[in-house]
Amino acid sequence: MVDYTKFRNINRGYMKLEVWKRSLDLHKEVWKILKSTEVDFKLRSQLSNASQSVSSNIAEGYSRRSIKEYIQFLYIALASLSETLTRLIGFKITDQLSEKTYQQIDELHYEVENKLLRLIESLEKKREDGTWTD
Numbered sequence: 001m002v003d004y005t006k007f008r009n010i011n012r013g014y015m016k017l018e019v020w021k022r023s024l025d026l027h028k029e030v031w032k033i034l035k036s037t038e039v040d041f042k043l044r045s046q047l048s049n050a051s052q053s054v055s056s057n058i059a060e061g062y063s064r065r066s067i068k069e070y071i072q073f074l075y076i077a078l079a080s081l082s083e084t085l086t087r088l089i090g091f092k093i094t095d096q097l098s099e100k101t102y103q104q105i106d107e108l109h110y111e112v113e114n115k116l117l118r119l120i121e122s123l124e125k126k127r128e129d130g131t132w133t134d
Contacts, residue, residue, distance in 0.1 A: 014062035019115035023055040023077070026108050030084065033105070037096050047087045053080035054112065067123060067132040074120045081113050 061073025
């Protein structure tokens with residue numbers, strides 16, 4: 001795993017989250033596909049934005065320091081994951097993405113999706129039992 005910065009504080013705690021790191025890996029893989037595929041600018045932009053939105057929303061939610069807002073932003077990240085997968089499926093069914101490449105990125109997507117679902121579940125439990133501190 002890459003360490004993106006040497007600077008640390010309470011606001012940068014999301015950088016320790018495996019789901020955040022892996023969501024950046026997903027964006028990197030999506031970008032590789034976009035660089036190697038003849039895709040119109042709008043579709044390229046939409047897919048890139050959707051994949052990058054996952055890590056961005058994890059970071060923004062974390063930095064809000066409110067459990068309610070954090071969970072809300074994690075659900076937005078989950079929605080961006082769904083958008084990313086739907087657009088990738090579109091690439092696959094229009095033969096712009098090989099089956100092998102699609103399977104590889106689908107595995108990474110599934111990993112990020114499950115890590116995100118587990119994080120949401122954990123935070124919802126903390127909210128319900130009152131163990132979260134802002």
